Amino acid sequence: MSALRRPVALGMPGRRADVGHAPGGPALAGGASSPLRGEETFPRAAKRELAKPQLRANLAHATSTIRAKRAAVVGEVPDWEALRDAGAAMKAEAMQRLPELLEELERAVTARGGVVHWARDADEANAIVADLVRATGAREVVKVKSMATQEIGLNEYLDEAGIEALETDLAELIVQLAGDTPSHILVPAIHRSRTEIREIFLEHMAGVDPELTDEPRLLAMAARAYLRERFLRAEVAVSGANFAIAETGTLAVVESEGNGRMCLTLPRTLITVMGIEKVLPRAQDLEVYLQLLPRSSTGERMNPYTSMWTGVTPGDGPQEFHLVLLDNGRTAALADEVGRAALHCIRCSACLNVCPVYERTGGHAYGSVYPGPIGAILTPLLTGAVDHDDPNSSLPYASTLCGACYDVCPVKIDIPSILVHLRTRGVDAGRGGVPAPEAVAMKAAGVVMGSPTAFRAAEAASRAVRVLARDGAVSRLPWPGSLWTASRDLPAPPKEPFRAWWARERGASAAEGGK
Amino acid sequence: MTAQASPDGVPDDARSVVLARVRAALAGSTGGGTGPSFDHAAPGAPPDAGPFAAGDALPGAPAGPGYLTADDEWETGTTGEALLALLTDRVVDYRATVTRARTAEVPAQLVRLLAGAGRVVVPAGLDPDWVDALRSAGTTVLVDGPDAPLTLADLDSAGAVVTGSRLAVAETGTIVLDGSPDQGRRAVSLVPDHHVCVVRGADVVRGLPAAMARLDVTRPLTWISGPSATSDIELSRVEGVHGPRRLEVVLVVDDDAPGQR
Known part of the structure; x- marks a missing residue:
């Protein structure tokens, strides 16, 4: 569809090219199509996704469930707003002090027997992990759910290197078995109903009981049985990290199922891939984030399991620990003084669950592993998308600016203001040359109204x-x-x-x- | 880490490049990479981070970072039965069980809870009276210690595990293990399907800030809030996935004022 036939959709200036990226165009950070970039603009992808009534029903059911749970457990915290303020202030401090905190973290992890690696981009991080796995002689790794490794496409990279990466989080396993892509930060299979999950298990899960019903408890049991032996024999695990403490070198992973504990405890070697923005100055900071995250995320007072480890503990857990510190566009986001607050995100996904746009289109329409309101700012910031030909430059328009995302954000990221800022950035970058039809229309309106x-x-x-x-x-x-x-x-x-x-x-x- | 220099003398290893990018990104902004520190103990409110002034939400809040800290009346004023009842309510809400026992009753309580559990794993530092009671009741006890760690197959074959705990957080129904000798290495409380965890009344705090003040985060920590669970199917909670599917808490309370600190 050419720009002339639809100059304005969702209030968004027209694209010059709506499908893919013009060959020979400027190089796009993250590749033409990558875990951080879809093939088409948001309005086109949204139109396709909106035509799936089952998807909309699944999303409406799941998001309304979680909204009610979150509201109940947030309501019982007397100092919730003060916690949000503290969470925002400490993240702002961490960003300001990032160079010294990263160096402090590196020293602390190293002193406790860990090895720290640095990666400029996805390719470099993937190569580091693959080399580390090869060095152990293992051909398979178990994985804890991690947005950082989703973002760099680690599973696909390892697969090409002949290493099988097995996702052990239930929702990630559903997505992996179905050959699907994630559509939610917390619950990547949110777009699937229990009936669909049963069908995926029956078709793709080796050794599953053919009498399996769609009762969630039995589906969870099937996953337990399927993964149990793999956990017990795993030699290498790959994880992300929710928090890293600079002063002590402590890493923290917050989870529910116990798959995280299995991966972080049983294998000999642990490789953690972490975005550089996850570092916090002090252990005490966790007293704030461990109140904010579970209540915002799964709507629980506390998630079932949180693991914290510092380097290597002799006789307990992995005896080899590698920490990969990942940039992959984070420094580009940091350079944007307005947009940098997007790096405060603790990946709770509360903003997805309240977003009227996300609730209808689902996560796949965003084309990135980071969907929803936070994805609409984080994805363009990480990929530096300002070019009109880049599908990611349409993401800041995937919002009505209603502000619900800001209200629920546990670290008070002002997503609506950053959306407007990124729209401005895009329009400013597109100035000059042949005026767009929208600009012509505005000019004509100016003459008439004058x-x-x-x-x-x-x-x-x-x-x-x-x-x-x-x-x-x-x-x-x-x-x-x-x-x-x-x-x-x-x-x-x-x-x-x-x-x-x-x-x-x-x-x-x-x-x-x-x- | 060795820094390699490019032909023009600027280090171009990943570490140098990433740190240089971070410094460049911050160069133009206020603070320039050396901003103020958030002070958890500072008088007054935290730096304003948004359109609502910090501290606004909590009228009458004492001096501090704005939220309820370990020194706050909210924390220190909740003791005794009120504190234990809160913990019990929150743990039961996760569909775990809580039973109370005096110190002298713990061995018999463990025997009751573990009747029919099969082989039971215990860390080497667990109270010997408890272990003796289990053995006397005919239970096969597998002891895991630094000198003689059990194999994963041993752990997997066991029906249950008994551990102590470092502390419990009443407000969230959370128990924290820190790898002390009565709690063992992390794998022992993970692989068996049934976890019986003994919590001393004196180790119960109300909120997260008081818990953090008591913990050494450089020890391997496991925070446990109920049995393993998932919300991955239609965002409804289902108990029991990879971690222990049964969590039973024994709360040890003697006459000398429970929860006093």
Whole structure:
């Protein structure tokens, strides 16, 4: 679809190319299509996803469940707003002190027997992990759910290197077995109903009981049985990290199922891939985040299991520990003074669950492993997407700016303001050259509104449109008005323009009162 | 880590490049990479981080970082039966069980809870009276210690595990293990399907700040809130996945004022 046929959709300036990335164009950070970038713009992808009624039903059910749970457990915390303020302030401090904190973390981890690696981008991180796994001689690794390793496409990379990466989180396992992609930060299989999950298990899970029903408890038991032996024989595990403490070198992983404990405890070698923004100055900071995260995320007072480890503990847990510190666009996000607050995100996914756009389109429409409101800012910031040809530059428009995401964010990221900032950044980058149809229309409107005579003529002309109205709205205008009505209704113009009504009803007295 | 220099003399190893990018990103902004520290003990509110002034939400809050800290009346004023009842309520809410016992009753209580459990794993530092009671009741006890660690197959074959605990957080129903000799290495409380965990009344605090003040985070810590669970199917909680599917807490309370600190 060319830009001319739809200059405006969701209030978003038209794309010059709507599918993929023009070959020979500027190099895109993260690759033309990657875990951080889909093939098409948000409006196109959203249109496709909205045509799936089962998806919408699954999402509405799941998000309304979690919204109610979150509201209940947040409501019982007397100092919730003060905790949010503290969480935001400590993240802001960590960003300001990032260089020294990273060096302090490196020293502390090293002193406790860990090995720290640095990776500029996804390729470098993937190569480090693959080399570390090869050095152990293992051909398979067990994985704890981790957004950082999703973001760099680690599983696919290891697969090409002949190493099998087995996801052990239930939702990640569902996605992996189905050959699907995640659609939610916390619950990657949120787009699947229990019935669909049963079908995926029956089709793809080796040795599953053919009598399996769709009762969630039995589905969880099937996953337990399937993974048990793999945990017990695993030699290498790969994880992410929710928090890292600079002063002590402590890493923390927050989870529910016990798959995290299995991976972090049983194998001989543990490799943790962590974005550089996850570092916190002090252990005491955890007293705030461990209150904010579980209640915002799964709507529980506390998640079932949190593991903390510092380097290597002789006789307890992995005896070889590697920490990979990942940039992959984080420093680009940090350089944006408005956008950098997106790096405060603790990946709770509360903003997804309250977003009216996410609830309808689901996560796949965003084309990135980070969907929803936080994804709409984080993805373009990480990939530096300002070019109109980049599908990620459409993401800041995937919002009504209603502000629900800001209200629930446990670290008070002002997502609506950053969305507007990124829209501005995109429009500014696109200035110059042939004016877009939207710019021409705005210019014309400026001329008409600047002249009383022209405005009166326009008012009179608008009345002609009334013949097309049904139930107070115009759903179909002839070209070029069809460009607007293709994506939304136009309210029917009134029978009489305001100025005519005013002149008729109050013209004389208004003139007197004005004296 | 060895820094390699590019031909123009600027180090171009990943570490140097990432740190240089971070410094460059912060260079133009206030603070320039050496911002102020958040002080958990500072008087007054934390630095304003948004349109709502910090501390606004909590009228009458004492001096401090704005939220309820370990020194707050909210924490120190909750003791005794109220504290233990809160812990019990929150643990039971996760579908774990809580039973109370005086110190002298713990051995008999463990025997009752572990009747029919099969082989039982205990860490080497567990109270010998408890272990003797289990043995006397005919239970096969597998002892895991630094000098003679059990194999994973041993742990997997056991029906249950008994451990002590470092502390418990009443507000969230959380028990923390820190790898002390009565709690053992992390694998022992993970692999067996039934975990009986003994919590002393004096080790119960109300909230997270008081818990953090008592913990040494450089020890391997496991925070446990109920049996393993998942919300991955339609975001509804289901208990029992990879970790122990049964968690039973024995709360040890003697007459001398439970929860006093």
